[in-house]
Each structure stands twice: as structure tokens, then as C-alpha cells.
Amino acid sequence: MSFKSQIEAVAYCRTPYKQKFGIPRQPGLVSAARGFVELQAPFNHIDTVRGLEQYSHLWLVFCFHENLEQGWKTTVRPPRLGGNEKMGVFATRSTFRPNGLGQSVVKLHKIHQRKGYVGLEISGMDLLDGTPIIDIKPYIPFSDSLPDALGGIAHEAPVLTDVTFSQLAKQQLQGYQKQEMYLHLEALIIGVLAQDPRPAYKKAKADPKLYQVALYDLDILWRVIDDTILVQEIVAGTS
Numbered sequence: 001m002s003f004k005s006q007i008e009a010v011a012y013c014r015t016p017y018k019q020k021f022g023i024p025r026q027p028g029l030v031s032a033a034r035g036f037v038e039l040q041a042p043f044n045h046i047d048t049v050r051g052l053e054q055y056s057h058l059w060l061v062f063c064f065h066e067n068l069e070q071g072w073k074t075t076v077r078p079p080r081l082g083g084n085e086k087m088g089v090f091a092t093r094s095t096f097r098p099n100g101l102g103q104s105v106v107k108l109h110k111i112h113q114r115k116g117y118v119g120l121e122i123s124g125m126d127l128l129d130g131t132p133i134i135d136i137k138p139y140i141p142f143s144d145s146l147p148d149a150l151g152g153i154a155h156e157a158p159v160l161t162d163v164t165f166s167q168l169a170k171q172q173l174q175g176y177q178k179q180e181m182y183l184h185l186e187a188l189i190i191g192v193l194a195q196d197p198r199p200a201y202k203k204a205k206a207d208p209k210l211y212q213v214a215l216y217d218l219d220i221l222w223r224v225i226d227d228t229i230l231v232q233e234i235v236a237g238t239s
């Protein structure tokens with residue numbers, strides 16, 4: 001039995017994340033990540049979101065659009081297991097899936113509307129900038145929240161790493177945070193880097209490498225020194 005469905009993006013997500021490296025593994029881990037779900041025609045009519053303001057959180061069903069061309073495999077190597085053990089693709093939240101679909105709960109702050117534009121201001125997303133949104137649904141705590149459920153390999157949030165800033169980065173931060181769009185920049189950098197985005201095998205030993213994470217139109221340069229992440233410099237972005 002098979003079915004064909006005309007699935008199209010109802011919206012696109014605008015987020016601070018311009019590359020996959022650095023995006024948290026799940027939503028809600030970096031609340032300082034602010035963005036918008038921008039509805040597309042013909043869905044960009046305010047009637048489609050009438051009443052949505054009654055909810056504090058939304059489910060976003062979306063497409064891992066940057067991974068679609070790589071296809072999928074029956075088993076994957078979850079980063080949580082150090083990339084060594086294999087698990088079935090349906091036993092993980094892998095980004096390489098048969099239909100390439102993901103789902104994330106995000107906080108809804110405000111609904112913005114002007115001629116031809118409906119935008120949902122959100123935070124805490126784990127989505128690449130430009131991600132196509134396939135569906136938007138209100139989060140319903142009585143049925144969606146199951147505190148006693150078994151979480152398998154993902155039973156708890158990742159352990160956080162301390163993040164510090166060099167004198168230079170502190171000065172640069174002060175400059176950037178005077179601009180509205182970078183209001184949450186320090187909290188965003190700390191939230192993202194505290195997840196230590198490096199692959200598991202890199203964390204096992206000393207790692208002198210200088211890393212870069214793209215946030216908004218900035219590149220955050222950082223390295224790991226004695227189990228602490230040091231933000232070395234904040235420079236104009238290249239991605």
C-alpha cells in the first residue's frame with residue numbers, strides 16, 4: 001500500500017543558525033535562540049493562526065532539507081553513543097530519514113502581522129536558518145507531556161561545559177549587543193557552546209584546534225582549554 005501526497009512548505013523558519021555545526025541536538029536547550037516562522041502564500045493569512053496566541057508552545061513539523069540528497073540508511077550512529085554504536089533510524093532522532101521529517105517544540109512569543117506577512121516569533125528552536133516548515137500545531141501539555149516516559153539513549157539533556165570570553169571577545173560583545181538584533185548574543189553564544197558541539201571522539205583528549213560557529217552574520221571563534229570553552233574572538237561572518 002502506498003500513497004502520494006502533495007506536501008509543501010507552509011512556512012520557512014528564520015533562525016540564528018547559518019550552518020548545522022553548533023545547532024543544539026534538540027529544542028529547548030538554548031532558549032536565547034530567537035527566530036521567526038514566516039508563513040508563505042497561500043497560508044500567510046492571519047485566519048490560519050487565529051487563536052494560536054492562546055498557546056505558549058508550538059510543534060513545528062519540518063524537513064531536514066539540507067540532508068535530503070544524502071538519503072537514509074536503516075541504521076545510524078547516534079552522536080550520543082560516540083558515533084560507535086548503530087541503532088535503527090526509527091530508534092533515533094537522526095536527521096537522515098526516509099521522508100526527511102523532524103519535529104520540534106518551540107516557545108511562541110508573539111504573532112506579527114502586516115500586509116501579506118504573518119510571522120510567529122519563537123525561541124529555543126534546533127533548526128537551520130531557512131528550514132521548510134511542513135506543519136504548525138499547538139503544543140497540548142495534557143497529552144504531549146509524558147514525564148514518566150522512558151527516554152532510551154536520550155533520557156537526559158547533554159552535560160554542559162563552562163564557557164568564558166577573552167578580553168577581546170568581551171569588548172566585541174559589548175559593541176554588538178548595542179544593536180537590537182544581537183540583544184541575546186551573549187546568552188546565545190553561551191547556550192550553544194555549553195553544548196560543546198564537537199564530535200564525541202574529539203572530546204576524549206586535548207584538542208588545540210580553533211573552532212568556528214556561525215551565529216546570525218557572525219563567526220564565533222573558540223577553542224577548548226582545560227575542559228572550558230574559551231570564546232577567542234567574534235568576527236564578521238563568512239557563511
Ligand code: SAM
Pocket residue numbers: 020021022023024025026027063064065066067093094095101102103104105126127128130131132
Ligand atoms: N527536534 C528534531 C527532531 O527530533 O526531529 C530535530 C532533532 S535533530 C538531532 C537536530 C539537528 O538537526 C540539529 O542539531 C541540526 O544539526 C540538524 N538540522 C536542523 N535543521 C536542519 C535542516 N534544515 N536540514 C538538515 N539538518 C538540520
